[in-house]
Amino acid sequence: MSGIIGVFSKDNQKVSKYIYYGLYALQHRGQASAGISINNNGFIDYEKNLGLVGDVFTSEVINRLIGNIAIGQVRYASHSEKRSKINSEPLVVGYKNGALSICMDGALANYEELRGKLEENGHLFQTDLAGEVIASLIAKYHKDSLIDAIKKALTEVNGSYSLIIMTKDSLIAARDPHGIRPLSIGKVGDDFIFSSETCAIECIGGEFTRDCNPGEIAIIDSDGIRSEMIQSKKRALCIFELVYLARPDSYIDKRYVYTSRFNAGEILYTECPIKADIVIGAPDSGTVAAIGYAKKSQIPYTEGIIKNRYIGRTFIEPTQDIREEGVRIKLNPLTSNIKGKDLILVDDSIVRGTTIKRTVEMLRNAGAKSVHVRIASPPVKHSCFLGVDTPNEENLIANYMTVEEIRKAINADSLYFISLEGLVEASGGNNGFCKGCFNGEYPVKRLKEE
C-alpha cells in the first residue's frame, strides 16, 4: 500500500510544499519510504529515501525542489521486495522521448510475467517496483502520443493500481478498471491535485472535486483537465480501505470512511448484543466502530487504551520480533477506567492475532473483570495480492483457527466478528467491493501462489 499525490500548477513554482504537506496527511498509507519529484522547465529533480516524511525532507530540501508540477509518494516495502532506497518512489526514468516520473499505489498480478518478457527483449530493471514495469511498457509503446502509449501499456497490466505520472508539461492519473485502490481529484485555487485520499487535498487547503473513475485516465496540462477511458469493469473498491487502511476523514467513491466504520459498530451490536459496563476502542482504527457500537447499545464509550502515536502500524513491520516489540511499546491501558469493569473491546480486524492477544492480556492485567471482543470486519482468511501486504495465509489466524479457537487463543470472554453482509451494509451497500481477504473471491485472477 502507498499514498500518492500530484499537483499541477500553471505558474506556481513552489508546489513541492503542497506535496510535502499532502504526504504528511497520507503517512498512514506507508512508512517505509517517502519521495518527491518535481518538474522545473523540463528538468526533473527529486528527493527520496527510506523513512517517514519528517525524516526524509528538511526545509532545505523542500526549498531546493522548485517547479510547477510535482508528485510524491509514501510507501511501505512489501514482504517480497528489498527495503531499500532504490525501491522507493517516485521513480524517475529517461527514455528516447524524454523523462517522466511515476508513482503507484497497488500491485500487479502479472508483474513477473510482464517483467520477464521485457527482460527477454533487453529491458534493464533497477528496482523491484511494478511502476518500473509500467514505465518500461510506456517507453516501449511511445511513438507519437504519450496517452496512447499509456493506454496500451495499461491494457497489458492486470491488477490494482492508482498511478500518477508526471511529464515535462502534464500530470496524468490512472485508476485500474475495477477501481480497487482509491484516487481522488481536487483543486487548490487554480491548481489541480490528484491524491490517494481526500484528506490530503483538504489538508493543503484544497477542495475535493470528484473520484477518478475506474478505468479512467485523467490528464492535466495548461489547457485544463480532460479524461479518457481505458476500460471499466465491475467496480471492486478494496473494502479494507473502509475498514482500516484509509483515514476516517477521507471520502472514497461517495462513501465517508468515518460513517462506514460507525455503521459497522452499530451493526456489530445489532448482530450480537451483549451487556457490559463500558465500550472501548482499540486505537486508532477501532475507535470509530466502538463509538458506533456504544451509540447503538447505549453502553458508555470510554477511553481505555492510550496509544503512543509515534510507533508505526504493527502488522506491516517486517519481523515477528519487531512486531511484538512494537505492540508492547505502542499501547498502554487506562487503568482508572478499566479496573473492575465488564468491557467490550472493539477493533477493526484481526490479522495475525498478535496485537489483540496482547491487548486483551494488557486489559486483564489492568483489572478488567471481563473482556468481550467485537471485530468490525469478518475473519481475514485469505492474503491480498492486490497491494495490501497482509501476511501469507498460513500466518492469518482465522485461516487455521475457528472463531472459538481464536477466542481461546486471545483469552477473551467472548468474540464476535461482523458478518460480511453486515460490513457491506455498513459500507453503503453492495455496489462493488473487493472482499477477497474475507471470502477468497478477487476481482483479478491470481497468477501465482505466494
Ligand code: SF4
Ligand atoms: S483482498 Fe482484501 S485487502 Fe486486498 S484488495 Fe481485496 S479487500 Fe482489499
